[in-house]
Amino acid sequence: MFIYIIRRLNVFVITLFLLSVVAFLLQRQVITDFVNTGNILSDYQRYILAMLSGNFGTSLASGNPVLTDILAIFPATLELCLMAFVVSILIGIPCGIFAGLSRGGAVDYGIMTITLMGVSVPAFWFAMLLMMFFSLHLGWFPVSGRIGLLYDIPVITGFNLIDTLLSTKPYKYEAFFDSLLHLALPTLVLATIPTTEVIRQVRASIGEEMDKNYIKAAQAKGLNTFQIIKRHGLRNALPPVIPSLGLQFGRVLTTAMITETVFSWPGIGPWMVNSIYLEDHSAIQGGMLFIAAFVLLANMATDLLHLLIDPLKRNELYGKS
Amino acid sequence: MAILDIRNLTIELNTSQGRVKAVERVNLTLTEGEIQGLVGESGSGKSLVAKAILGIKKDGWVVRADRMRLGDIDLLTLTPSERRRLMANDIAMIFQEPSSHLDPTQEIAEQIEEAIPSNTFEGGFWQRFQWRKKRAVTLLHKVGIKDPISVLRSYPHELSEGVCQKIMIAMAIAKKPRLLIADEPTTAMESTTQIQILKLLHKLNKVNNTSILFISHDIESVSNLSDTLTVMYCGQTVESGTRDQVINHPRHPYTNALLKAVPDFESNLAHKSHLYALPGSIPPLQHLPIGCRLGPRCPNAQKTCVQKPHSTRVKGHMFNCHFPLSIEDETSS
Ligand SMILES: Nc1ncnc2c1ncn2[C@@H]1O[C@H](COP(=O)(O)OP(=O)(O)OP(=O)(O)O)[C@@H](O)[C@H]1O
Ligand code: SF4
Ligand SMILES: [Mg+2]
Numbered sequence: 001m002f003i004y005i006i007r008r009l010n011v012f013v014i015t016l017f018l019l020s021v022v023a024f025l026l027q028r029q030v031i032t033d034f035v036n037t038g039n040i041l042s043d044y045q046r047y048i049l050a051m052l053s054g055n056f057g058t059s060l061a062s063g064n065p066v067l068t069d070i071l072a073i074f075p076a077t078l079e080l081c082l083m084a085f086v087v088s089i090l091i092g093i094p095c096g097i098f099a100g101l102s103r104g105g106a107v108d109y110g111i112m113t114i115t116l117m118g119v120s121v122p123a124f125w126f127a128m129l130l131m132m133f134f135s136l137h138l139g140w141f142p143v144s145g146r147i148g149l150l151y152d153i154p155v156i157t158g159f160n161l162i163d164t165l166l167s168t169k170p171y172k173y174e175a176f177f178d179s180l181l182h183l184a185l186p187t188l189v190l191a192t193i194p195t196t197e198v199i200r201q202v203r204a205s206i207g208e209e210m211d212k213n214y215i216k217a218a219q220a221k222g223l224n225t226f227q228i229i230k231r232h233g234l235r236n237a238l239p240p241v242i243p244s245l246g247l248q249f250g251r252v253l254t255t256a257m258i259t260e261t262v263f264s265w266p267g268i269g270p271w272m273v274n275s276i277y278l279e280d281h282s283a284i285q286g287g288m289l290f291i292a293a294f295v296l297l298a299n300m301a302t303d304l305l306h307l308l309i310d311p312l313k314r315n316e317l318y319g320k321s
Numbered sequence: 322m323a324i325l326d327i328r329n330l331t332i333e334l335n336t337s338q339g340r341v342k343a344v345e346r347v348n349l350t351l352t353e354g355e356i357q358g359l360v361g362e363s364g365s366g367k368s369l370v371a372k373a374i375l376g377i378k379k380d381g382w383v384v385r386a387d388r389m390r391l392g393d394i395d396l397l398t399l400t401p402s403e404r405r406r407l408m409a410n411d412i413a414m415i416f417q418e419p420s421s422h423l424d425p426t427q428e429i430a431e432q433i434e435e436a437i438p439s440n441t442f443e444g445g446f447w448q449r450f451q452w453r454k455k456r457a458v459t460l461l462h463k464v465g466i467k468d469p470i471s472v473l474r475s476y477p478h479e480l481s482e483g484v485c486q487k488i489m490i491a492m493a494i495a496k497k498p499r500l501l502i503a504d505e506p507t508t509a510m511e512s513t514t515q516i517q518i519l520k521l522l523h524k525l526n527k528v529n530n531t532s533i534l535f536i537s538h539d540i541e542s543v544s545n546l547s548d549t550l551t552v553m554y555c556g557q558t559v560e561s562g563t564r565d566q567v568i569n570h571p572r573h574p575y576t577n578a579l580l581k582a583v584p585d586f587e588s589n590l591a592h593k594s595h596l597y598a599l600p601g602s603i604p605p606l607q608h609l610p611i612g613c614r615l616g617p618r619c620p621n622a623q624k625t626c627v628q629k630p631h632s633t634r635v636k637g638h639m640f641n642c643h644f645p646l647s648i649e650d651e652t653s654s
Contacts, residue, residue, distance in 0.1 A: 222406065235424075
């Protein structure tokens with residue numbers, strides 16, 4: 001187990017190293033505030049030391065250190081992504097179970113058709129469609145932003161849903177619901193891709209587990225289908241799905257940038273687009289490295305989570321080492 | 322009274338090569354309180370019959386029968402909830418391949434406790450809190466597990482196949498069933514523990530009057546325990562009767578071959594002579610011979626054998642053969 005964690009960390013560090021090399025070489029093409037001495041190795045050394053100490057350079061646009069800007073903006077994106085994952089789990093697991101249990105049946109067919117549509121629809125188009133219908137036509141949801149301009153909530157964690165509740169303002173509950181309303185449509189758009197993935201994985205996993213011998217043995221104990229799924233089906237079918245959820249994180253973050261731009265969500269997406277317009281190289285590069293590191297970290301975290309909750313996976317590792 | 326009465330059970334499997342009759346017109350009758358042995362080579366469909374009795378099906382199995390009764394219950398027309406109640410209280414099965422029949426992600430303790438029905442509880446209400454745990458420990462002791470506490474805390478993959486098999490047995494006897502189906506219950510154990518388990522089953526039969534269907538490929542080990550025997554070959558019943566009838570006066574060439582392959586039964590076997598065995602091997606399901614499935618391997622086979630033989634019944638001794646061995650034949654040789 002310990003060896004596995006070390007090995008996993010190793011992969012993380014090496015990937016980050018390769019990323020930094022790519023970023024460094026790109027940067028050398030478009031000289032910025034780093035001084036080029038001509039010696040590529042010593043340049044890289046200087047560069048990596050700066051990066052490790054959190055110095056991504058200074059943003060041309062704001063004049064702040066890039067890291068400060070990113071840390072101020074990233075929670076908005078993270079909030080959106082996490083909500084999307086929560087929604088995808090809440091919708092995806094039950095749908096996946098129903099589809100997996102009625103494999104080949106009408107329910108399965110219906111769910112899989114909708115899933116296929118979900119995969120095929122482009123995010124920006126879906127976002128605009130929702131916005132036109134629910135925000136402009138029906139007026140149920142706000143068109144853009146994170147929270148109404150009337151509410152002034154001090155930033156504590158950067159997550160609006162938490163900050164509104166933590167604040168001492170008299171309108172804190174109104175502010176909470178307002179930010180929920182703002183979150184609704186972007187979350188829905190963003191949740192589409194991970195939801196379809198969760199449905200597909202859970203369906204396959206449940207379908208496979210339910211034909212295994214220990215399920216038949218549970219039937220022989222006289223348990224009903226609901227008890228069997230609850231006590232035996234889920235605990236075997238769900239853990240293997242966790243790592244693939246981590247892999248979705250990269251895709252979700254990219255989609256988040258598009259979604260944020262459509263909904264004018266003040267996250268890292270519009271910020272990056274803006275930096276590109278302004279040719280703010282330090283910001284572009286810092287943002288890129290930060291996002292890449294975050295995605296890698298998320299993958300590693302889900303792998304370790306899988307390791308913690310799945311005794312079979314742990315056993316597999318014992319077998320190897 | 323017959324506790325189990327099966328007439329013409331046919332099980333078809335959908336395989337990639339099409340639908341095959343893995344079990345064809347099998348008959349089985351089990352009297353209340355008796356131990357019946359079900360014998361046959363590997364792949365003869367014994368486990369399929371057992372699963373059909375329980376009503377456990379996998380994808381692509383079609384089970385049909387003219388009659389299938391457990392006592393006065395008709396197994397063919399049970400609703401799912403009635404079947405569950407039956408499986409919870411009356412029928413238990415010791416599965417073959419025990420470790421695959423245990424949930425790999427759950428501790429043994431929970432799995433055993435799940436198999437203990439609430440109506441087996443005895444004692445005062447103040448004992449209710451821990452009784453399942455205590456009962457699980459007693460059950461494991463009964464099947465000969467020396468350190469039940471640590472076994473209860475283990476996952477199946479941490480235990481040997483033999484221990485898993487004992488756990489399956491413990492779970493099966495937990496509900497004190499009317500009918501126990503034991504599918505090769507002792508294969509994964511060393512011989513001393515095998516004897517212990519066989520004694521346990523015997524005691525269960527005598528004390529609780531549990532009827533047992535004992536499945537094995539080894540006619541010798543089954544015959545010690547059983548009152549009656551049924552022999553299967555390649556998905557068909559070939560012979561059945563009391564132990565004496567089948568062991569001492571076999572009428573079917575296949576039973577005869579099985580018995581001759583066991584040195585103990587042939588006491589007049591010359592020293593170092595070859596063990597008797599039928600030529601060839603059990604045919605794959607995709608290439609079953611028509612008529613009597615033993616045909617290609619049978620020393621007595623003749624033209625008529627391409628027709629399925631009818632069963633002959635003499636004083637409860639049943640055999641399916643066009644040219645049965647005569648009793649004189651058997652005693653004179
Ligand atoms: N799930 C399955 N899918 C396809 N074929 C199967 C399946 N289970 C069993 N069979 C086939 O059915 C036949 C009978 O199998 P069964 O397990 O009943 O044999 P058995 O008599 O119990 O043998 P053994 O002594 O090896 O347990 C075999 O040829 C086997 O290949
Ligand atoms: S019916 Fe024919 S082939 Fe079958 S066992 Fe009897 S003699 Fe042999
Ligand atoms: Mg078997």
